[in-house]
Amino acid sequence: MLKVICKDIFVDITSPIDVCHLSSIEKFDLTVDIDEDHGHIQISNDNLQKLFQIFSNITHLKATYLNSDTVRTLLNNCPSLEGLTLCDCPDIGQDAFNSIPLLNNMKALSIIGTYINDNVLKAIVQNTPNLEHLSVQQSVYVTDVGFSFVGVHCKKLKCLIIEKYAYSKGRNITNIGID
Numbered sequence: 774m775l776k777v778i779c780k781d782i783f784v785d786i787t788s789p790i791d792v793c794h795l796s797s798i799e800k801f802d803l804t805v806d807i808d809e810d811h812g813h814i815q816i817s818n819d820n821l822q823k824l825f826q827i828f829s830n831i832t833h834l835k836a837t838y839l840n841s842d843t844v845r846t847l848l849n850n851c852p853s854l855e856g857l858t859l860c861d862c863p864d865i866g867q868d869a870f871n872s873i874p875l876l877n878n879m880k881a882l883s884i885i886g887t888y889i890n891d892n893v894l895k896a897i898v899q900n901t902p903n904l905e906h907l908s909v910q911q912s913v914y915v916t917d918v919g920f921s922f923v924g925v926h927c928k929k930l931k932c933l934i935i936e937k938y939a940y941s942k943g944r945n946i947t948n949i950g951i952d
Contacts, residue, residue, distance in 0.1 A: 798828045803836040822846040829853070832878075837861045841869035848873045856881040863888055870896040883908035883934075891919035898926040905929050910936035 803816070818840045825831070825843070831851045835858040839847075844865055848854070855878050859865065863886070870893045879901040889897075889912050898904065904927045909915055923933065 799830060800833040801831060801835070803834065818843040825850050832856070834858070835860070838864070840864040841866050844869040845873075848876065852876070853878055855879060858883040859885065859887060861886040865889070867893045867896075869893075873897070873900050876901050877903055879904055881906040884910070884912060886911040888912070888914060890914035891916055891922070894919035895922040895926075898923050902926070903929055906932045908932075908934035908936075910934065 803821075818838075821836075821839070821843050825847045829850050830853055831847075832853050833856040834847065834851075834854065837860045839859060839862045841864065844859070844862075845868075847857075848870075852874065854876060857879065858881075860883075865887050867890065870889075873896060880903055882897065882901065882904060883906075885908065889909075891914070894909065894915055898907075899922070907923060907927065907930060909919075920935070923930065
């Protein structure tokens, strides 16, 4: 199910076709329902890419199970994006962020349970100069090197949340990377 805020009114959407009549969508809370019998996600990444191409005025998105192509489509088509939360997106790779545009409006970014690495974090922070809130949780491939990029590029950062994935081994984040 897709929860959409349109002019401060919450609307539940079960199909991308349901969205087409809404013209001023700004906030998406994408809570993906998984078909328990077949294991299929109800709203596909292909359909989400079509939505992100249509609704370029999205300012906030919270999503799970997105892939690289969908993230790339979102970032390239929604320049007004201010807040983005990506949870449990193991299919997002470095290629999703390799050529992201400058996102001057981005103020809050949460990446939880993805497989991003230091180079991805560098690409992100280089293109989000006004980032104030960054949360990187359960991303086992981010090390001191990645967080040193945050310190160099995020001059307006007010809040940094780092959480180690409970089952990760060899993760290399120390006080040096955070300083």
